[in-house]
Amino acid sequence: MQVQIVEHPLAAARLTTLRDKTTGNAGFRAALSSLTQMLVYEALSSAKSAVVEIETPLQPYTGSRLECAPLLVPVLRAGVGMVDQALAMVPEAHVGFVGIARDEETAQPVPYLESLPDDLSGFPVFVLDPMLATGGSMLHTIELLVARNATDITAVCVVAAPEGVAALADSGHPVRLVVASVDDGLNEAAYIVPGLGDAGDRQFGPR
Numbered sequence: 001m002q003v004q005i006v007e008h009p010l011a012a013a014r015l016t017t018l019r020d021k022t023t024g025n026a027g028f029r030a031a032l033s034s035l036t037q038m039l040v041y042e043a044l045s046s047a048k049s050a051v052v053e054i055e056t057p058l059q060p061y062t063g064s065r066l067e068c069a070p071l072l073v074p075v076l077r078a079g080v081g082m083v084d085q086a087l088a089m090v091p092e093a094h095v096g097f098v099g100i101a102r103d104e105e106t107a108q109p110v111p112y113l114e115s116l117p118d119d120l121s122g123f124p125v126f127v128l129d130p131m132l133a134t135g136g137s138m139l140h141t142i143e144l145l146v147a148r149n150a151t152d153i154t155a156v157c158v159v160a161a162p163e164g165v166a167a168l169a170d171s172g173h174p175v176r177l178v179v180a181s182v183d184d185g186l187n188e189a190a191y192i193v194p195g196l197g198d199a200g201d202r203q204f205g206p207r
């Protein structure tokens with residue numbers, strides 16, 4: 001599986017703000033939005049372009065546009081904080097939604113929402129979720145997409161645990177990962193360490 005770690009100094013600065021436990025809800029949402037811009041920019045660096053013929057004020061010009069905008073799929077709740085900025089980068093994109101909450105005892109994903117197009121053949125899909133911990137939530141999402149014929153899936157994450165990266169790689173599904181950091185691992189409660197805590201709670205408060 002292709003893993004692209006975005007290590008730009010500005011990305012590292014936003015990630016530090018997210019990790020800082022003194023950052024409040026508003027500051028966390030702002031830093032997540034800003035970092036999402038960098039992650040989506042990098043995730044699109046290999047996207048195909050289509051030729052567009054235009055005219056500048058001076059002469060004809062052969063320009064380009066994205067050949068196919070990715071379907072954006074935020075995983076609720078935490079991925080909600082990434083979707084506005086991703087849409088700002090790709091305004092023509094469509095958006096699907098998946099809702100999953102981990103069971104706090106077992107860390108198993110509990111799905112509660114699925115709102116996706118029926119057929120994703122030929123469409124690139126960007127799954128937006130800041131946290132890839134055990135990988136259970138991302139794998140569930142990927143399985144929903146593959147069942148709809150998706151063959152080009154990008155997981156856009158902020159922090160990943162090696163366990164989650166391995167789970168995606170071992171799944172054999174057509175997925176690549178774009179992430180700001182692969183951290184040390186998971187603690188006994190399946191939280192990423194050093195991590196940034198609960199990305200949903202830090203944006204929106206406890207559920």
Ligand SMILES: O=P(O)(O)OC[C@H]1O[C@H](OP(=O)(O)OP(=O)(O)O)[C@H](O)[C@@H]1O
Nearest residue numbers: 077078101102131133134135136137200
């Ligand atoms: O890789 P996993 O072990 O599945 O953990 C990662 C998931 O946990 C978080 O969501 P959470 O379940 O806390 O829901 P929330 O976004 O509503 O807070 C996070 O946003 C991922 O979706």
Ligand SMILES: O=c1cc[nH]c(=O)[nH]1
Nearest residue numbers: 133191192197198199
């Ligand atoms: O560290 C973690 C693990 C799962 N979900 C989060 O929000 N944070």
Ligand SMILES: [Mg+2]
Nearest residue numbers: 198199200201
């Ligand atoms: Mg949460």
